[in-house]
Amino acid sequence: MIGSGTSHRAVVAVTGGAHGIGQAIARRFAASGAQVAIGDTDRAAAREAAEEPGLHAYGLDVTDAESFADFLDAVRQDLGPVDVLVNNAGLMWVGSFEEEPESAARAQLSVNLLGVINGIKAAAPAMRRARRGHLITVASAASILPTPGEATYAATKHGVLGYLKAVRTELRGSGVEVTAVMPAVVAAVDRPRFEITVPAYIGPLTRMAELLPQAMRDRLFAAMVPDQVAEVRAEARAGYEGSFTIARPPRTGVGT
Template identity: 75%
Template sequence: MSRSQSTRGAVVAVTGGAHGIGRAIACRFAAAGAHVAIGDTDLAAAQEVADQPGLHAYGLDVTDTGSFTDFLDAVRRDLGPVDVLVSNAGLMWVGSFDEEPESAARAQLSVNLLGVINGIKAAAPAMRRAGHGHLITVASAASLLPTPGEATYAATKHGVLGYLKAVRMELRGSGVEVTAVMPAVVDTTLAAGTGTGSAPLLQPTDVARAVVAAADRPRFEVTVPAYIGPLTRMVNLLPQAMRDRLFGTMVPDQVTEVRAEARAGYEGSFTTSRPARPAAGSAAAE
């Protein structure tokens, strides 16, 4: 899609579209008149969402390049060339960096970072040949902020933003737009049991609204709420000590705020057990 074009009639592919933010994005695009392909590992849930008009369900594992190729091939066969790819699939483990299981770190890197890379590599060449298209990635405010308790998650989101910056420069003049949407904490299973800091708790529809607006009028960096972007840029001009104090008031410390019991079911779906924290005054075995 080119600048200031309507999404009506566009073919939109959304990864991780069966739940949470992805589901809200898919439904909002469909309501705007787009033909929407939901790709998700949970095909049954995707098919439930696809009962609504304008929505179509497909199985997709973003960590598997063959699965991504098959997904996009099926979408092109059923709906036509993909105008917009929304990379939304993501995982988050929360807690102290030195207590994070290796399986959790690997899962986040595979889905959050390599999943985005796989999708862009699979979708961008056809868009470039066609002379139009839009690569939209749901990153996170963690792409910009220091986020204690989300070290690996933040690393993947910083990596996504860096990757998109480079891809955007490579695609200049091709007609293919690139957008990073970076929301604060959203009321989804991924964020269950976490704090929000000074920002309000967002709803999936807030992010969906920003994504569809960016598709209609492309911009590279979109933060939700909008003030996070300019505020972060201003704070980063200050000396480190002042930055630390201000970010400390803005950003939740998930090491101390997380309610691990509220996350056990979700994190257990992609990782081994959370290591037990030693009781106060006791010595951990080495």
């Protein structure tokens, strides 16, 4: 089984697991032998993703603390204690900071930052009592790099990393691991580390860059990180503006 310090079949909860990276993470965990709970606002897509063995669908609005608590309670009732929580749900608006609509900024803050805080608060107490568990958050390289065209997104990810650093310190010695992935999630459970960057060179290179004078640091980061404002055309950005609303699943019938 995957390494979560347990003697039973691991139970993994993945937020935003109905699509994209979250779905891939959920499938990898299931292939490793875990029972995986997919939590998503898109309940229909979660059900479709959960048609594979080892996957289970739940409604979840990460911006709502009560919804998160209900989600984890339902998972515990159906599958057992949660060994691993993967905070994956996230939103990203790309474009000039001046053009970003307020709705996009608020949605990113609510999902990317508050959603992680809600998840940690909902999952950590039971893990601390059990003296085992793993809290994993997909933090993104935007948490350590300057990312033109993703200002609010980067702010949320910087906030996530700062929050996780504090939580990790509070949980030290409790048996609960904390990991920030940028973004190698399944491997992090077998070999727990706090910061994991993909590609791996980004972390060490960024730490080295902090020792350089500001002008040299700016040139290095400009070479490493594409300017999204220049690369994303206005007509492509227009489609984002209507999509940054948070669909809230009903609180009743949270389980599979």
